[in-house]
Amino acid sequence: MSGDVRFAVLGSLEVTVGDIWLKLGGPVPTRVLTTLLLEPGRMVPVSRLVEAVWDDSPPRTAEHQVRKAIADLRQRIPDGGALLVTEGPGYRLAVDPENLDLSRFSLRLRQAREAQESGRTAEAADLLRAALALWRGPVLGGSGGSVIAAASAVLEERRLAAVEQLVELRLALGESGELLGDLRQLIAEHPLWETLRGHLMVALYRSGRQAEALEEFRTVRDLLVEELGIDPSPRLTSLYEGILRDSPELAAVAPAVREQREAAPAEQPPATAPQSVTAPCTLPHDLTDFAGRDRELRRLLELAEPPEGDAVRIVAIDGMGGSGKTALAVRAAHRLADRYPDGQLYADLRGFTPGERPRRPAAVLGALLRTLGVPSERIPDDADGRVELWRATLAGRRLLLVLDNALDAAQVRPLIPASAGCLVLVASRNRLAGLDGADWLSLGTMSPSDSLELIRAALGAERAAAEPRAVAELSALCGRLPLALRVATARLCSRPRWTVRYLVERLDDEARRLDELTSGDHSVEATLRLSYQALDDEQRAAFRLLGLHPGAETDALAAAALLGVRPREAEDLLEHLLDMHLVEQYEIGRYAFHDLVRSFARRLLGQQRREERAAFGRLLDYCLAVTESACRTLYPGRARIGERSSTATAFQLPRLKDAVRAEEFFDREHVMLLAAVERAEREGFHHHAVHLARNLVFHLNSRSYLAEYLHAAGVAVAAARRLDEPRTLCLSLTNLSAVLWKLGRFREGIAAVSEALELTRRHGERGQESICLDQLGLLHSCLGHLGMAERYLEQAVALHEELPDGRQRSYAWCNLSTVYAWFGRYEDAAAAAERAALLCQGSEARGEEIIALTDLATARLGMGQPAAALVPLERALELGDESRMPENLALTLALAAEASEGVGAVERATQYAAESLRMIRSKGTATRNATVENVLGRFHRRRGDYPRALALHTSAHGHAVAVDYRMEIARALNEMAEVLEGMGDFRQSGVHRQRAYDLFKEMGVPMNASLMV
Template sequence: MDSAPPSASGRPVVRFNILGSLEGWHGEHRLRLGSPTQERVLVTLLLEPGRMVPLPRLVAAAWDEAPPQTAGHQIRKCVAALRTHIPDGASVIVTDGAGYRAMLGEHQLDLHEFTQWARQARQAVAAGRAAEAVGHLRACLDLWRGPVMAGAGGTVITAASAALEERHMAVAEQYFELQLELGQSAELVGPLRELVIAHPLRETLRGRLMLALYRAGRQAEALEEFGRVRALLVEELGIDPGAELTRLYEAILRDSPEVAPRVPQSVADRAALLAPAAYLQPSASEPAPCTLPYDLPDFTGREAELARILEAGRAPAGGSTRIVGVDGMGGSGKSALAVHAAHLLAADYPDGQLFVDLRGFSPGEKAQEPSAVLHSLLRAVGIPDDRIPDDLERRTTLWRTVSAQRRLLLLLDNAADAAQVRPLLPTAEDCLAILTGRVRMLDLDGAEWLSLGLLSPDDSATLLTRTLGADRTTAEPEATARLAGLCGGLPLALRITTARLRNRPRWTVQYLVDRLADETRRLRELSAGERSVEATLRLSYQAMDADQRIAFRLLGLHPGSAIDVHSAAALLGTDVHDAEDTLENLLDAHLLEQHEAGLYGFHDLVRTYAMSVREAEDDEEGAVGRLVGYYTLATDVACEVLFPGREPFGDPPADDAPELPRLGVGEQALRWFDREYEALLAILSRASAQDLHRTAALLGRNLLFYLNLRGQNEQFRVISRIAVGACQQLGDRELLGLSLTNLAIAHWWLGDFQDGITTAQEALDLADADDRSTRAFCLDVLGLLHGALGHFDEARTHLSQGIRLHREVRAPRDEAQALVNLSTVQTWAGHYAEGARHAARATELNRRLGERNNEISSLTWLALAHLGTGDDERARACLAQALELCDESRKPGNVAVVLALWAQVCQRLGDVRSVVEHAERALDLVTAEGNALRQATVANLVGLVYLRRAAPDRAMELHCRAHELASRLGYRFEVARALHGMAEAAQALGEAPAARRHRQAAEALYDAMGVTEAGRRL
């Protein structure tokens, strides 16, 4: 059929023919499918309909061994073009992960129909319906028009075409055999002779021609055919015809009744007549060969992967050899899984289960040559040495012929590449090939691959128990869990450790854990006899080319658990596309892992190995310098997005600046910061250690913005101190002043107010008289710290001066922050109108700048000021706006204050439905994520809520907690509020003396701070 059949709706559908030259049809209209490259891409997809074809295989199919640098991009363009040429092309070629998939119905591809007709023919033969089977086989043969793409498809497509040709010939041989047994003869001679001319070495086909000639009354010609094939076999392969063909020759020579024309009368007769050649079948008196290694009695885990192999091995025949590949890093247990599965499947393959170690990655051994492996396989299935040809091509032909008549399971272990494997694969649909290798062979068409990851913690613990014994593991459960963690889920490492412990009964598990804890000697500890994790990794490393080995070593310097293409490009000094290719190559070699698209990482043991193979010529200093520069630029851009209006610092990006990931939206930038946080901390330490002091200071400043947003105050101080140390080495007064001020802020957050004042004053003293920006920042921080200590007059003075300087230098973001701080002081002091005015101005500036997090703060203090004036409705409106902006992952302590205030305002307005819910959520949030300052504030606010709910016991508990926290910090205003709350709670509990004592202490503090009477009532 050339044109496409109509769909059920009567509309034409798309149809493709690939068994010959490529054709595409839409109804009666033949499609123009584009350039030769586009046709190769399409055919590669059609050869595996319904399966995802990865991008590297499409690249190999399109350009063989010389793809352009932009090959991946060109493939995407080809797919886009094909989708425009094919009606409804987007549903025919769909994107699937890292590749594409051709989605076609059963009548839309000739290869689909070929497979279906062949399956129906097998079913008919099995049921004894020979005439029906002939019809199905004839339909198969009618579809065949020649090699795929007429033999012009390149290496990848030609290899797939060769496999299809084997299927075609198997169909043809069975077709002619059935015709002969149904009484046909003379009419078969012409078609048989054409096939024999095209395939002169196929003995089965030659036998069919001899039988057709004989039964057509042409005995002499039949005998001549035998003479021709014998001469050809001797000349080409150096062997004589096989036993079956020889017996047929002798039967024709004697006019034996067994070759006389006859029609079988029963299913049994048909089965006997259709039996394959005798020399191709195992003798009934000999057991089927089995060369599988022993199965591990303590095989553990891998349930999903094992189930998939068993499913593939037991699935109905689908027209071609079933090929299942298992890839994974060295030591991940690929061979153990494959052997275990093969033993479970042995009964399904009664003609033999054959194991071959291809030695692709074996210490001190060269990978086996396919020719030598074929010799071993042929001998294993009973072919005598004198019938085994000498060269690879003829051995491959003989192996395919022999295996086509058997149900074989072939386990090819430790394969190096597809070129080593391809000649060894049987072509019969009743055979199963299981492959294992460290590299996924994307150019091996028709294979289904399973990537073997690491064992889960539970499976690791189970394996340790099974191999070491329950007595030892239950005696030291914590050490056993730690041992499993140090082995990183790698089965080889787990088995080595248990072997060492079994051989050293006086060692405890903890003793071995202590030995493994030293990362510099861990790989040496993970060796036992001939097994070694380091040796296993070394084989993968040595299999790479020189450039890949350099990249592997340099990537070991990356401090992050996740490596993206952009940071890898900076580290390697390449562009992003080349970096991605390098990462993908290492991923294919299982020297990297990939937990999500675009992000790569090292297994702990692989990273240790990468750090151990450094070479003197590696430019480690330059690589780290590039990586530090990349992260500094990336954090600059991310901070500009997350914190609009912040004052820029440092030099503008250079013309050759590295390419950055997408950071243009706030959520993108924040996710990037979250992901890279671990790496940023390590890079900052590395920059400081490598005397990259200016970069360390600038990177530290950027990181502080993120840490402040996430409320990580302890880490904020650590990074601030690193930045200060870098600036002191650098001798940059301006940058040192900025870093000291950030350190003072860290002291504020952690309640070390006096240390903060000393640090901020040092920064102010360093600032030049004309450096108004730095001086303003220092004054802000001094005002904040003095306010916390209750020095309201000093706080107002410093903050007012800072606000004036911010306005002079036109720094609205910093002005808004200073206004919020001044609003805080004025509200604490009871000057609510002034507090509201400053907070309202800060809110206006923050909205104009898009400073979401700072707007939450200004709205909170505006609400507090309104509460002080008794305007509860306006306070609730401000808090409602703040709640809409809140995100509990950003400054969770501030969010807790908003929630506590919301509970208070709702209570004052009589809306008590969710008061307790909000109050308790505030406490939970600030306890888990907030610092002591915020914990004291929230405890006091929620304490007031419980006082008004007539729950004085709970109120006393909260105010006492606030008093303890605030007193430890010297946070005088919250100390006073806590004492005031404790007095109210004691009064409600009937404890008048305690109430009087607490009230007097609170009043004394309020007097010392200058808080108005109005301020004492809040």
């Protein structure tokens, strides 16, 4: 990550990382994220997010689409899993207030109000200017639906109130002439705003323009009578009368008087009694370079406020080793020291101290009593007696006690005073659930901004500013763990010749990272090892095995498979590790290692290699079983190959009872599954690698994650070669060729599928042979070998007719329909597409049906039948979902724009065209970009928008040339000729026309056929 993720919602939505602007996808994720940003830190129910996206007309799949949008945002936004938190029935955006313009806006307004109340007028004005500078317009530009519009209206009222307050402050500071331009502009936007009119009258009067001030009153009076039928307010009328008589109250405050007022304190705080010189203080020193944690410190100080009644205040801070618990507790203790005049005591309970046993409560009490001046001879020997004396000694006293490094609640409980005037701060790596009456503050890793602040404080602002990108990477590599950041910066400070980039490169090797994060007696690994050693033998073994999990997070079912235990046992173990802060939880039921803890767990591997291999095999069995279950639900017609692992049924699987649950599983786990495929192939689990990759690529294809699809397919081919299973290798090669086609790597795809065809014919696999012929026809057609493509596809169709797989037959008919359309044989193309669509009806092949319907519409448009084309297009749009193959939906929308214009539905056509372009630009391949942009370019040319048409065809030509997509190259050239001719550039038009003609002739395509898709 190159820097903090920053959000701007006061205007059009902007999400940036450093100088990089993130694309958020379509309107659904945009409105979902905007709604969460409008309520930062609060849980927003899914039902409200649905309302924000669709108002009163949500589709049947609205909740599912919202959850998909959340999943997509987590992928697009760095640290999205930590930012977008699932909470109860909704989601919460855990964004640092400094990284959200709305939060900064609210903070500046609050600071301005406080400054004004304290008489700091100039400071208040500056704060208001800073707040208003954040404003770029209404939320989402005013196009966000009723829910967002209502919130935007509230924010607009706050903005206008701030504007009014700033004007008042500027008048109070003696400005008059400088204000006139701003006031006139504001009044032009809000002509009936009486308060601003009054301020303008005062500014004019103080500028020596009394007549204009009086005229301003007459203008607003006439406007109010005409528009609203009312007279000006008494306040405005009184101001008018004051100007008439030159009231001295309207004169500006003299600068000297104003400065004197601002210099005087608004209120003197009451004097506090001096602390007794005999009150003991054993607190460690407060860190001079303490940085960040402002939000946590504020929360800790709030929790430390004295309770009502006679109870002692207890605040417990828990967090993983190295999270800065002690530093935070000590800083808070120093801030609170003057409230506890009878002493501020610190005790290290050594719950997690290398080479030492935890201190017994009786020993700690003896030391504390002696610190308070109790003679040793009066301190009882037994533990109960010491507890009684401790509580009696503190009766009626106000004392602050910091108990650091606590092991458990049993160690802490005897040390709690009984006096209501005392405060106890406890710091522990464990969540001390048995500590009754305590308030809790769980300390996680630092926010991105806080971690950068810590680095700047340690290195110095100048050194940090010299390498901002490397500093951000250092923060990420240290997992924003305070101890790791302090160790890393200490190494840099002790080695002034080292650059931050040099240390980042050393830390980039995960195998060495923990070694690098050691400086003197500070070591991240040593700190983590203390928590690990506090586990029992069984828990330590499980912790090591969890390091085998290839994902960022896991659940109890996957952990149970990995550990070879029941899910309830796995969940209990994970919950214990959560209490120990050895795992984290961002979502209920999901557990994640911190990056450095994962590195530590993986460093422990290798002690029991046979046990570890068996555990990873169990996890692969589990993953294979779950993905098989999901694929059976989502893709019921797919062919089965090979034998599945028989041990998979030994594990409890998640209930993927419908398509929504199955898709949610793949959306959440596809990154982990891809890592599992890679590791399975690397470690010799070739069977798992092939079959798991095959299951995964179905999902990657549907979501258009083509880079991941290509990688998984390549791994599957490598593993299949080692298995020596021809049918498995053939299927893996055809999967690979499919993604190579999508990516425009046609010749590589032909090589892969040609090898597959040879294998199928050698072993008599008729079903696979038909698929290979189909793919060869498709790939050759893209290279302009249309005659060859037609022969392959007609062979494929004939062979498919002998076989039961309707989905594959549908693909072949669709590909043949495309070639017929390119030849100008639109009736044949329509018949082929109709046959494909018929094969898909009544099945779960929604994506295939959309393609068939789109091809049918293409043929009907070629025959000059826009009304008939709209019928299949509207059906395809009903079936379509932007989350599944958005590039295909973009083509459907582009054709719908063309057909709608053909029937005179101009407004609808314009909407379709805009949505198609947005979709293809956000997530389209080179081949599909070329096709869609050529269709949209033709659409805009026919409407007379030649510049836009030319830009689209030029872009399409670039995309097509990049992958040698011959038909779209020729079509782009031909359409560019049409556009240039319409613009009067006949010379350049002729050049493009000749090049198009040569390509069409080479492919055997008649020129009139080139006008259609």
